[in-house]
Structures are given as structure tokens and as C-alpha cells.
Amino acid sequence: MNKLLKPFLVIVIISFLPLGANAWGFFCHRLINKHAIFLLPPEMVGFYKKHMDYIVQHAVDPDKRSHAVDGEAEKHYIDIDYFGDKPFEAMPRIWKKAIEKYGEDTLHEYGILPWNIEWMMYRLTDAFKEGDVEKIINASANFGHYIGDANVPLHTTQYYDGKKLYQKGIHALWETRIPEMMAENFDFFIGRCQYINKPLDKAWDLVEYSHNEMDSVLNIYDSLLLNYDQSSIYVMEERGAVVSKQFSLAFCRMMEQEMQKMVYRKLVMSIYYVSSFWYTAWVNAGQPDLEKMADKEISKEHQKELDDLEYLWKNGKAKGRPNPEDEE
Numbered sequence: 001m002n003k004l005l006k007p008f009l010v011i012v013i014i015s016f017l018p019l020g021a022n023a024w025g026f027f028c029h030r031l032i033n034k035h036a037i038f039l040l041p042p043e044m045v046g047f048y049k050k051h052m053d054y055i056v057q058h059a060v061d062p063d064k065r066s067h068a069v070d071g072e073a074e075k076h077y078i079d080i081d082y083f084g085d086k087p088f089e090a091m092p093r094i095w096k097k098a099i100e101k102y103g104e105d106t107l108h109e110y111g112i113l114p115w116n117i118e119w120m121m122y123r124l125t126d127a128f129k130e131g132d133v134e135k136i137i138n139a140s141a142n143f144g145h146y147i148g149d150a151n152v153p154l155h156t157t158q159y160y161d162g163k164k165l166y167q168k169g170i171h172a173l174w175e176t177r178i179p180e181m182m183a184e185n186f187d188f189f190i191g192r193c194q195y196i197n198k199p200l201d202k203a204w205d206l207v208e209y210s211h212n213e214m215d216s217v218l219n220i221y222d223s224l225l226l227n228y229d230q231s232s233i234y235v236m237e238e239r240g241a242v243v244s245k246q247f248s249l250a251f252c253r254m255m256e257q258e259m260q261k262m263v264y265r266k267l268v269m270s271i272y273y274v275s276s277f278w279y280t281a282w283v284n285a286g287q288p289d290l291e292k293m294a295d296k297e298i299s300k301e302h303q304k305e306l307d308d309l310e311y312l313w314k315n316g317k318a319k320g321r322p323n324p325e326d327e328e
């Protein structure tokens, strides 16, 4: 090809190229589910390893469903700061009591993540009780996703992409860019998962830990944007025919350092709790013998569901809250 012509083929987009989808990005959700498998006890690990491809690949189905299915997006977050100055005291942890206090419409409007974790817990437990391999691996893959989301501070706030307009981009920086640039050097040697006595309380605790770090994320980002060497914040990156503006590796490192390795810490927590919730569902189902469960191919009906979702995700219009990375 004539070299002189090449610059005209490159479309320059001065904005952020969507690198993934909401919450942790596709890369992280898959990484979390994959690593969670290796924290399981011997009675479970063989079965999960056998189905690793499915559990890893479908870790991102909930984000794809956000595009396709009404009522899905709100399962991935809770804007807890909408509910006053001391929202964790104000909000009843139990779904029925929360409805009595705020009404179901309001809860759906501001997100239902912690309760969704409880419901997924029942779904996976029932799948184990039934001994249905397809349901077990599907529920495990999806459950892992929502537990990962609960560990993302920006999934617990109305200000999910910053409080001010110029802070836009923080969501993608935190959950996609930093991990994609840095995760290969992260150490995920975590140990063994543990039984969770009160799954709903644990889901709320995770949301609260995340929310407690929300201010640090925004403040550190703000101060770096102002004080960091302006010419080193961004780099132009070429991907195929598209050039886009992205945060530089040096800026990502500085942000992660200032946040005291928050992205790393939250990835580790996600992995640990995904494994622990899976394990808890299995124990609560009476510890069925997974080795004995028949090796089953994915049924035609289930494969069609998966194909339909893939189609809707690629061709449908996004529903629910606008995804910070879909805009522009």
C-alpha cells in the first residue's frame, strides 16, 4: 500500500475508545471467575476446572444482557448515596423491608445489586440440589459477575462516572484501563475460599466496603488530573484503524499507587468472594457429589439462549442506565 495514503485510512477519534463494558470490563470479569475456581475445595475444583471455559466465557453475560433485557442493568449497581447521609443505616438490608420503606419502583430505579446477590445464591443452591450441570455452570458464571460488581466502588454511587463533567472517564480508568494495563503483574495467590454464614449480610458488607472507598477514588483522580504532568496523562493508541486517546501506563500506575493498590485489592476480594459464594451454595445444597454428575453437553435450548443473547448484545440498543463507555 502506498505509504502516503495510510494516514487517510486512520480514523482519529479524540475520545475514549470503549475497551469493555460496564463493571470491571470483560477482561476482569473473566479473570475473576477463572481465578475463583482455584480457591475451591478438592470436592469442587475438578468439576469447575472441567467447565472452566464456560464459566470464564460467560462471566460477561450479565453485561451483555444489560443491552438486551429490560430490568437487567439495575442488578449491577446500587446508588446507595441517594438514600441520605447515612444510607447504610437508613436502608433495610432485607428486600421486603426495603420495599415497605422505599417502594419497589424506587429500589429498581437506584439499583438492586445486594439483593440480586442473595437471589443468585438461591439460584445456584437450587441448581446444586437438582444436580443440573447446565444450571450449575450457568448460575456460577453469572453469580461471579455480580459479586465482582459489588467490589467496584463506582457501582455504589450515583456519581458512577465522576461528580463533575471533567471527571468523566474515571469509571473506565478504574475498572478497565488500570487492570488491563497492570493485571499481568498482579499476584493472585490467595488461599482457600471460606463458608459464608449470612450471604445477604456479606453482600451488603461488600457494597459498604466499596462505597467507603468511593470518595478516595474521586479525590485522588481529581488531584492527579490537576497536578500530574499534563503532557503525560494520555497517550494516543492505535487499534486497527482507530486511534484513540487513552490514559498512559505511567498515569495508571500513579493512580493505582495513590489508591494504595485499590484495583488490585478489589480484584483479590472479588476472586475470594466469588469462590466463597459458590462454595457456600454447594454446602447449603447438601454437598452433592459433583464428580458423579453426568458429563452433559450444552443442550440445544440453552445454546439457542446463548446465541440469542449474543445477537441482541451485538445488534440491540442498550437499555437501562447509559454505560459510561458506550457514550461519545
Ligand SMILES: [Zn+2]
Residues within 6 Å of the ligand: 022, 023, 062, 063, 076, 145, 149
Ligand atoms: Zn456488570
